[in-house]
Amino acid sequence: MTSIRLWFIQTFLMMAFITSLIFFIGLQIFLFVVPDSGLSTAMTFWFWLYSFVIMAAVGFYFSLRGSYVIKGRLGDILLFIATLRRGKFTERIQTDEKDEIGLISEELNQLSEYLQDQVHSLQRLAEEKTELSKTAKSAATMEERQRLARDLHDVVSQQLFALSMMSSASLRCFDQDPEKARKQLEQISEIAGKAQGEMRALLLHLRPVQLSGESLCEGIIKLIRELKQKTNLAFEASVDEIEHISQAAEEHIFRIVQEALSNILRHADATKVKLVLAEENRYIHLYIGDDGKGFDIHEEKMASYGLKTMRERCEQIGGTYNIRSKANEGTYIEIRIPALRREE
CATH class of the missing domain: 3.30.565.10 (Histidine kinase-like ATPase, C-terminal domain)
Structure with missing residues (x-):
């Protein structure tokens, strides 16, 4: 009931009816003005009815013919749009006419080309994103390794070196000056505690982020x-x-x-x-x-x-x-x- 062909038929039949009705009214006015014309009311009615049937038949024929062509072209456009919706952006609609429907077809073809270019761009962006993600991950890993190595060298390594030097000095003066050796051992214990805290902090950094x-x-x-x-x-x-x-x-x-x-x-x-x-x-x-x-x-x-x-x-x-x-x-x-x- 919503077909464009039915709309065409209704339009042509309505045009035939209105035209024949105007013709009938014109005949009645003519009979009123010229009563001696020899035409009767019954004759004008049958004449109007015959003309309406003929115009309705002609209108029905041309409405079917015209709507068939338009419906076919619109069907092609609908099928092409459905093809685009399924992602087949390489398809094109063929048209030779330069009317409004032809212009719509050309615009759809350009839209298809645009969508195809966008898909290629998205694919390139996805590839670039993957490469950038790998590069960023590698750079972040390298930066974290360098930071941990720097922290180990700047803090823990120096503390271990200090522990080594102070323990050697404590051994040398243990018999000669026990009090001095005891103070050095206290310092060694304090430095060892700090080094242990540094190592625990670094190990905490090595935990997974996720x-x-x-x-x-x-x-x-x-x-x-x-x-x-x-x-x-x-x-x-x-x-x-x-x-x-x-x-x-x-x-x-x-x-x-x-x-x-x-x-x-x-x-x-x-x-x-x-x-x-x-x-x-x-x-x-x-x-x-x-x-x-x-x-x-x-x-x-x-x-x-x-x-x-x-x-x-x-x-x-x-x-x-x-x-x-x-x-x-x-x-x-x-x-x-x-x-x-x-x-x-």
């Missing part, structure tokens, strides 16, 4: 338990399950916690760490504090690699990063990240 199928809460709790077993740090932790969070945000927050705990192990000389992770008022709140020696933020000028990394990771997921520290009063880090909406 949570390996665990939730953020489970990963942080597991990390805290490991540090409790391997260090003398006392933890006061409150870690809630976060529902409205993306996988990327989970990984970044987990890495921020790793970096913060690593800095505490290496620099803070702390005995107690407080960690709070909670979701409130559509925001994810992360708080990490220690009772260590602290530092002057203005003097340090945020030069620490770990602090910069934490700030960058926080900004990458749309969060805000605040750090407070004071000499001999510890360091506190507060991070607030927007949570995902329920529909997201």
